[in-house]
Amino acid sequence: MTAFEVSHxxxxxxxxxxxxxxxDSLQSWEEVAGRLDADRPLVRYTLRGHGERGHNAPPPYEMSDFVADLIALLDELGFPRAILAGFSLGGLIAQAATLAHPxxxxxxxxxGSVANRSEAEQQRVLERFREVxxxxxxxxxxxxxxRWYTPAYLARHPEAREQTLGRMAQLEPECYAAAYRVLATSDFAEHLxxxxxxxxxxxxDGDVGSPPHMSKFLARRVQRGSAIVVPGVKHQLLQETPDTIAKEIDQFVRTQEL
Known part of the structure; x- marks a missing residue:
């Protein structure tokens, strides 16, 4: 069973x-969730391959597995529809779920998600997968x-480095590699x-793995999209700028009357 937490x-x-x-873990969204309007249920859950050692579904994993887990969670919670908010791989899972279950x-x-990788970007992420x-x-x-955090953030929060390394050390290597393969080989540019x-x-604006041009491309290709580029931050927007992310999500939800 997927581990999850529900607020409100x-x-x-x-x-x-x-x-x-x-x-990462469901805790990565904690700072953002705590800043969002409390007018709706907020759900955070753990992806397959990221739970306690010995309790993960065995690899390999496909994108369809992650989507099926998400839909099963919606069913378990009795939610016929939801707003999906995905970070990095989570953003790809959210795209895939939206395409498969509109x-x-x-x-x-x-x-900080992916769309329309260039050939050079694709080669770089595959090289990181081989290193993983x-x-x-x-x-x-x-x-x-x-590459994930800005120098200014690490200077203010020196504990972030060791906390990140400690979390990564707890992962099962085979499970992490299986999930990373899905990240490295998924791109829905042609279907957006x-x-x-x-x-x-x-x-x-400083994210090199999921640079701003990907978010801008995604916003242009979908039927109703908008893109925001946050200055002075790299990949870890949820941790470095939770106030900004929460504000943008709340505004988006209100504007779209969701």
Whole structure:
């Protein structure tokens, strides 16, 4: 069973389901969730492959598995429709779920996610996947923390580095690699025009793995999209700028009357 947490279960608005990134946990959305309007249920859950050691579904994983887990969670909670908010891999899962189950998605929010990788960008993420497979999540994280966080944030929060490395050290290497493969090989650029739900795409201006041009592309290709670029931040927008992300989500939900 998927581990999840629900805030404001008695809220009357359309639920927001928050999907974390690869190697992360439902806690990654905690700071944002705590700042959102309390007028609707807020759901955070753990992706397959990211639970306690020995309790994960065995690899391999496909995108369809992540989508099926999400829809099963909506069914378990009795939500016929939801707003999906996905970070990084979570943003790809949200896109895939919206394409496969448009009747279940009232709105789509993607943060630091992927769309229309260039050939060079595709080669770089596949190289990182090979490093993940060969060296494991902790070794890759040691090389990547400075790519995820800004120097200013790490200077103010020196504990963030060790907390990130500690979290990555707890992952099962085979499960992490299986989830990372889905991140590295998924791109829905050719299908985005079929998305009719309103879409908000958010990127950090210094994100090199999911750069702003991807969010802008996604917003242009869907039928009702907008893009926001947050200045002075890299990939970890949820942790570095939760006030901004929460404000943009609340405004999007109100504007779209979701």
């Amino acid at each position: 279960p008695d809220g009357r608005g359309t639920p927001i389901v928050m999907i974390h990134g690869v190697g 009747d279940r998605v009232a709105g789509l929010i993607v943060v 497979t060969a060296s494991g999540p902790l070794a890759v994280a040691r090389q990547s923390v400075d 025009g079929a998305i009719t739900a309103p879409v908000l795409a958010i990127a950090g």
